[in-house]
Amino acid sequence: MNQLHSLGLARLREGLAQRQFSATELVRHMLMRIEQHDASLNSFLTVTADAALAAAADADKRIAAGDARPLEGLPIAHKDIFCTEGVRTSCGSRMLENFIPPYDATVVSRLATAGAIVLGKTNMDEFAMGSSNETSYYGDVRNPWALDCSPGGSSGGSAAAVAARLACAATGTDTGGSIRQPAALCGLTGMKPTYGRVSRYGMIAFASSLDQAGTLTTSAEDSAHLLNAMAGFDPHDSTSVDAPVDDYVAALAQPLKGVKLGVVREFMGDGLDSSNAIAVREALTVLESLGASVREISLPNIGLSVPTYYVVAPAECSSNLSRFDGVRFGHRAEDAVDLADLYKRSRSEGFGDEVKRRIMTGTYVLSAGYYDAYYLKAQKVRRLISADFTAAFADVDLIVGPTTPTPAFKLGEKTDDPITMYLNDIYTIGVNLAGLPALSMPCGMVGGMPVGLQVIAPAFGEGAMLNCAHQYQQNTDWHSKCAGAYQ
Amino acid sequence: MTITSEDIDKLATLSRLEFAEAEYADFTDKLGSIVAFVDQLQAAPTKDVTPMAHPLDQEQRLRPDVADPAIDRERLQSCAGETEEGLYLVPRVIE
Numbered sequence: 001m002n003q004l005h006s007l008g009l010a011r012l013r014e015g016l017a018q019r020q021f022s023a024t025e026l027v028r029h030m031l032m033r034i035e036q037h038d039a040s041l042n043s044f045l046t047v048t049a050d051a052a053l054a055a056a057a058d059a060d061k062r063i064a065a066g067d068a069r070p071l072e073g074l075p076i077a078h079k080d081i082f083c084t085e086g087v088r089t090s091c092g093s094r095m096l097e098n099f100i101p102p103y104d105a106t107v108v109s110r111l112a113t114a115g116a117i118v119l120g121k122t123n124m125d126e127f128a129m130g131s132s133n134e135t136s137y138y139g140d141v142r143n144p145w146a147l148d149c150s151p152g153g154s155s156g157g158s159a160a161a162v163a164a165r166l167a168c169a170a171t172g173t174d175t176g177g178s179i180r181q182p183a184a185l186c187g188l189t190g191m192k193p194t195y196g197r198v199s200r201y202g203m204i205a206f207a208s209s210l211d212q213a214g215t216l217t218t219s220a221e222d223s224a225h226l227l228n229a230m231a232g233f234d235p236h237d238s239t240s241v242d243a244p245v246d247d248y249v250a251a252l253a254q255p256l257k258g259v260k261l262g263v264v265r266e267f268m269g270d271g272l273d274s275s276n277a278i279a280v281r282e283a284l285t286v287l288e289s290l291g292a293s294v295r296e297i298s299l300p301n302i303g304l305s306v307p308t309y310y311v312v313a314p315a316e317c318s319s320n321l322s323r324f325d326g327v328r329f330g331h332r333a334e335d336a337v338d339l340a341d342l343y344k345r346s347r348s349e350g351f352g353d354e355v356k357r358r359i360m361t362g363t364y365v366l367s368a369g370y371y372d373a374y375y376l377k378a379q380k381v382r383r384l385i386s387a388d389f390t391a392a393f394a395d396v397d398l399i400v401g402p403t404t405p406t407p408a409f410k411l412g413e414k415t416d417d418p419i420t421m422y423l424n425d426i427y428t429i430g431v432n433l434a435g436l437p438a439l440s441m442p443c444g445m446v447g448g449m450p451v452g453l454q455v456i457a458p459a460f461g462e463g464a465m466l467n468c469a470h471q472y473q474q475n476t477d478w479h480s481k482c483a484g485a486y487q
Numbered sequence: 488m489t490i491t492s493e494d495i496d497k498l499a500t501l502s503r504l505e506f507a508e509a510e511y512a513d514f515t516d517k518l519g520s521i522v523a524f525v526d527q528l529q530a531a532p533t534k535d536v537t538p539m540a541h542p543l544d545q546e547q548r549l550r551p552d553v554a555d556p557a558i559d560r561e562r563l564q565s566c567a568g569e570t571e572e573g574l575y576l577v578p579r580v581i582e
Contacts, residue, residue, distance in 0.1 A: 099566060100565075100566065101566075102558050102562040102563055102565065102566065103557070103558050194543075195542045195543060196543060196545070209540065209541060209542060210542075235550065238547060238548050238550075239541075239545070239548075241543070241545070242548075301531070304527070304528060304531055306524075307524055307525040307526075307527050307528050308528065310521060310524065310525050311525050311528065318502065322503075325503070326568065327567065327568070327575050327577055328563075328564075328566065328567050328575060329566035329567060330566075332568035332569075336578045337578065338578050338579060338580065339577050339578055339579075339580045340503075341578070342577060342578050343503040344503050344504060344505045345505070347502075347503050347504055348504050348505045348506070351504070356502075356504055356514075357514070357517060357518060357521065359502045359504065360495070360498045360499070360502055360504070360514070360518055361518060361521050361522070363498050363501045363502045364494075364498055364518070364522065365525075367498070367501065373529070374525065374528070376538055377528050377529065377531070377533065378525075378528060379538030379539050379540060380531075380533035380536040380537070380538050380539070381528055381531050381533060381536075382538075382539040383536050383537060383538065383539040384531070384533070384536060386539060386542065417520075418517055418520065418521060419520055419521070419524050422524075432542075433542065434542055435541075435542025435543050436542075459543060
């Protein structure tokens with residue numbers, strides 16, 4: 001009973017079905033853990049204890065009646081970027097401090113329909129703009145492996161909550177690495193599906209051609225269970241892809257024999273911490289021992305992915321965030337003298353510095369005289385980066401390599417220099433520009449901190465990608481490691 | 488490309504943001520370093536490359552022009568600062 005938090009979704013699912021414990025017992029246990037541990041982590045912004053217990057009672061009735069749904073009774077958390085009807089959704093910003101959405105995001109409603117129970121909403125970088133969770137208006141999140149370190153970002157609250165086993169899984173969003181980087185720094189399996197695979201409806205927009213919802217879990221198997229419920233066409237999202245959805249759990253039974261893996265030459269050189277490189281190479285040896293073949297590949301334009309991203313993403317952000325005007329929802333400045341004053345002051349009071357910088361950068365690259373030199377140029381380089389991936393996938397089935405250059409860094413270490421912070425996402429950003437699915441999974445420890453291995457698949461290759469991670473996790477135990485204080 | 492405090496003024500106006508005097512130096516500095524960083528794109532050879540607006544090169548899907556009553560006006564407007572009889576209230580626009 002006391003170890004329920006360490007079982008993971010797949011085992012909890014079996015335990016609930018076999019009546020080893022009830023959903024109510026499980027939810028009470030998780031709420032108690034949040035109460036016990038979250039004061040030092042700051043991973044939750046809102047805990048919905050009453051609603052969770054009511055949902056657990058309902059789940060127990062369904063299980064008793066033999067009417068359990070695929071995720072019945074499993075307690076998860078949502079990143080506070082997903083609209084939840086009647087529950088404050090802040091997006092980590094003062095702008096939405098009092099925003100209570102009148103509807104659920106599709107991700108939220110799909111997981112609820114599948115029977116998952118929401119424990120609460122997790123902290124995040126403001127409007128998902130950050131790689132350390134330090135841009136949140138509601139305070140830094142701490143890494144469960146070392147409280148003076150960042151959990152990564154922007155889905156840092158989700159990552160810290162799952163890593164400390166305060167939630168059995170959590171949702172996240174990934175625009176440039178915001179699921180995979182915190183997963184790597186916190187020792188989790190973090191998955192970003194193909195662009196358009198999961199609906200963006202009700203997910204507060206940052207950069208609409210890059211944003212995608214995904215999962216933070218303790219295993220690839222758990223990710224597959226969640227993706228089965230989350231994936232699929234949604235008429236409410238104009239970029240949702242109307243393509244058949246695989247059974248991702250059924251995809252986990254394939255041996256790796258004959259699978260061709262490509263290691264990106266450009267990711268393994270300068271800039272990669274030597275200890276991280278050793279952990280990644282050891283993981284490749286394990287994958288080879290399972291029957292996969294490993295060869296080196298090149299993505300010649302990948303070095304331009306971070307500057308490309310920091311044109312495209314701020315441009316889209318400056319457009320998306322123009323909706324926050326103090327009129328229809330969000331922060332409204334008091335005593336505005338006229339409409340222009342209302343706009344300016346509501347936005348200046350509501351947004352933090354990093355969000356303002358990105359809006360200003362986006363406005364700059366889209367403004368008259370600079371559009372061709374920056375925005376159009378970046379869209380062309382984006383094509384080159386995407387074409388490199390397409391060429392690579394002609395020779396290999398999956399691409400593997402590091403998720404981040406180093407293990408978790410100290411809070412405050414990179415806040416003074418935006419470029420240093422941006423470069424933390426150097427291995428993850430290209431995937432978003434190309435719209436591909438990718439995951440990070442733990443593959444070792446350096447100085448007591450987890451290291452992530454990234455696996456990238458061709459578009460809609462989530463099944464093969466999750467299977468590769470699952471086979472690795474069947475033969476290693478890095479994914480089940482948990483920081484001592486939270487075991 | 489160097490960013491000046493005049494650029495910050497212009498961009499702030501376009502972005503509907505305002506900055507206190509004390510914030511100017513830091514914003515000018517950091518925005519300047521971001522623009523210098525993305526300037527490395529200029530060296531990339533992109534002659535005859537088609538710009539990529541959508542990662543999967545999909546066309547924008549259109550829906551029939553039919554009202555979706557999923558969320559009613561009253562509930563939507565409950566998020567607003569000030570409303571009256573179904574209208575949003577803003578400070579005066581014209582003298």
